[in-house]
Amino acid sequence: MKSYSIKELLEKQPVGEPVEVNGWVKTFRSNRFIALNDGSTIHNLQCVVDFENFDETLLKQISTGAALKISGTLVESQGKGQSVEIQSTDVFVHGTADPETYPIQPKKHSLEFLREKAHLRVRTNTFSAVMRVRSALSFAIHSYFQQNGFYYMHAPIITGSDAEGAGEMFRVTTLDDKNPPVDEQGKVDYSEDFFGKETNLTVSGQLEAETYAMALGKVYTFGPTFRAENSNTSRHLAEFWMIEPEVAFNDLDANMDLAEDFIKWIIQYVLDNCGDDLEFLEKRLLDEEKSKPQAERSEMSLTEKLKFVVENNFKRVSYTEAIDILRNSKPNKKKKFQYPIDAWGADLQSEHERFLVEKHFKCPVILFDYPANIKAFYMRLNEDGKTVRAMDVLFPGIGEIVGGSQREERLDVLQDKIKALNIDEKELWWYLDLRRFGTATHSGFGLGFERMVQFTTGMGNIRDVIPYPRTPQNAEF
Ligand code: 4AD
Ligand code: MG
Secondary structure: EEEEEEEHHHHHHHOOOHHHHEEEEEEEEEOOOEEEOOOOOOEEEEEOOOHHHOOEEEEEEOOEEEEEEEEEEEEEOOOOOOOEEEEEEEEEEOOOOOOOOOOOOOOOOOHHHHHHHOOOHHHOOOHHHHHHHHHHHHHHHHHHHHHHHEEEEEOEEOOOOOOOOOOOOOEEEOOOOOOEEEEOOOOOOOOOOOOEEEEEEEEHHHHHHHHHHHHHOOEEEEEEOOOOOOOOOOOOOOOEEEEEEEEOOOOHHHHHHHHHHHHHHHHHHHHHHHHHHHHHHHHHHHHHHOOOOHHHHOOOOOHHHHHHHHOOEEEEEEHHHHHHHHHOOOHOOOEEEEOOOOOOOOOOOHHHHHHHHHHOOOEEEEEEEEHHHHOOOEEEEOOOEEEEEEEEEEEEEEEEEEEEEOOOOHHHHHHHHHHHHHOOOOHHHHHHHHHHOOOEEEEEEEEEHHHHHHHHOOOHHHOOOOOOOOOOEEEEO
């Protein structure tokens, strides 16, 4: 007897043949109809048991969540809702799930409730769909870069440098926290620590990726990154995954072209390969939005939004133009922004980003040429002396999804910047070497993977698109 995944079985439909499937019970109706799911697809397989011919104690063990092996014949279905079903001849119970204590029952559970059951929530339709899309998106990202001549580079997770210069890092140490070695000034002596220096979890693989781009030409990283920022929002995680391409000889325009092409390609991949899951997620989103006031509901369905991004050019706007638009905008004049925009130089908050994308341009926007002093030290200074070749890609419902830049390739300019920011030049000796030996124009960016999964699945909270979210006060599982 051939064993099938449910996905395979529903695709091939070997009607009349003996088949075997394994999976978990979604529902069991009338002591007769088992809806079985094995995670291979959003669809369940209906398995019919003739309860008259089955052992009663066995039937009692079949309840939502139980793991079963079912054998029988695949037949055309009599009932509505499915084209084929299994006429079961044999049911083997791998494991039961006590209905009194199994938390995932066939009813609507809130996303908040399910977050506390993160080890079981992937058994729901919503989370299995999200996690299949997440997997497809990862594959799409590798495919895009591999097809376009990029090499996958593994940046270190433990690092001695602070790439973003923001200082929001998790320390890595093996020192005795109760009795650490101290130096003459009474400060903790990290020279006695495991690595002989202060080390942290990386906030970005960019600086190391730059070293590889300056030899391999086109590289990308795709790995976990860590930020100890105390941001309890629906778009921030303390541990998230980032994709960072870095390309030698690319200027900022080429960097924007790459970001736009890359994003469109991976979204198209999801449209082409995740149809069933998207259909489910689209309905889920519609349902969720019904409980919101009309003004907050989105004008487009999930797939319409994805197609819109693929089919339209991203609007490229300089920071200076954006500030003008924001300064003269209705919400600014009516003091509706929490952070009013009054002068050039202000950092943009997500309320401003979302206004530009959702209300003003109504399409993805790439903002570029930001003021130097609100961006990281490594960005290339423009001729005006006050802006840098930075770019942020802003998405509807998300805000910033990509941050990137053309890098400062001039040794003296970079050294001046490092001095002005009081960064220890010695820490960056290897990064400065790139500017000493064969320096060249180069650019790259970072895509926040979970924010992209949020966009493609329509999930409102970033905690619901990663298996085990790490956020302030929360590292269960
Ligand atoms: O804008 P960021 O900080 O850029 C960098 O780290 C650069 N080194 C990237 C580069 O040029 N190679 O982060 C990049 C993206 C953001 O646009 C956002 O999508 C995501 O990473 N991101 C987060 N996602 C979830 N939780 C957080 N706490 C995030 N912080 C940034
Ligand atoms: Mg950023």
